[in-house]
Amino acid sequence: DVKVTQSSRYLVKRTGEKVFLECVQDMDHENMFWYRQDPGLGLRLIYFSYDVKMKEKGDIPEGYSVSREKKERFSLILESASTNQTSMYLCASSYLRQGSVEQYFGPGTRLTVT
Amino acid sequence: GEDVEQSLFLSVREGDSSVINCTYTDSSSTYLYWYKQEPGAGLQLLTYIFSNMDMKQDQRLTVLLNKKDKHLSLRIADTQTGDSAIYFCAESRVSGGYQKVTFGTGTKLQVIP
Numbered sequence: 001d002v003k004v005t006q007s008s009r010y011l012v013k014r015t016g017e018k019v020f021l022e023c024v025q026d027m028d029h030e031n032m033f034w035y036r037q038d039p040g041l042g043l044r045l046i047y048f049s050y051d052v053k054m055k056e057k058g059d060i061p062e063g064y065s066v067s068r069e070k071k072e073r074f075s076l077i078l079e080s081a082s083t084n085q086t087s088m089y090l091c092a093s094s095y096l097r098q099g100s101v102e103q104y105f106g107p108g109t110r111l112t113v114t
Numbered sequence: 115g116e117d118v119e120q121s122l123f124l125s126v127r128e129g130d131s132s133v134i135n136c137t138y139t140d141s142s143s144t145y146l147y148w149y150k151q152e153p154g155a156g157l158q159l160l161t162y163i164f165s166n167m168d169m170k171q172d173q174r175l176t177v178l179l180n181k182k183d184k185h186l187s188l189r190i191a192d193t194q195t196g197d198s199a200i201y202f203c204a205e206s207r208v209s210g211g212y213q214k215v216t217f218g219t220g221t222k223l224q225v226i227p
Contacts, residue, residue, distance in 0.1 A: 042219040090156050105156030
């Protein structure tokens with residue numbers, strides 16, 4: 001029953017390191033998203049992609065980049081990790097047609113930057 | 115900008131009904147959603163309602179939408195301990211040709227046995 005998987009559940013990195021978070025979905029969804037979740041702030045959209053090689057900035061893209069080379073895979077990259085990027089990162093994929101919504105989230109990656 | 119607000123915490127007794135409320139500011143919302151997040155897990159889409167609907171029922175879940183007041187609620191009938199989780203309200207609208215989703219901060223539901 002695998003739908004959206006994320007490469008790691010927990011990750012600890014040092015300040016300045018380059019970090020890759022991988023997300024894979026098996027539902028052939030066009031849309032994929034990266035969010036971060038912080039207490040009291042809900043989910044905030046970092047980047048999203050509506051097709052292969054396409055990407056759009058969300059509300060908080062600074063310090064992040066993304067890559068979507070294949071439809072099923074959407075990667076989030078922290079070029080130089082900083083302590084304020086310590087957070088829970090959630091990937092999602094979705095399908096939206098007239099009157100019908102399908103969306104799944106991955107289990108999340110809890111990233112700690114020391 | 116767009117804003118979605120929820121109360122932070124709700125406590126109910128097992129078997130009672132739970133009502134989780136949400137208000138939003140964007141009058142151009144197309145879909146409104148309720149998600150459930152259990153500890154250590156991602157979000158699960160529970161239900162959604164199109165903005166031209168007033169109500170949607172799905173087993174124990176009832177969603178009510180008051181578009182005039184921009185108020186959305188989720189009622190869980192016969193609440194069980196397994197319903198303990200954080201519930202997120204979200205609204206989406208078309209922005210720049212894409213569906214943009216804004217989430218509330220989540221309501222933690224505690225079910226007391």
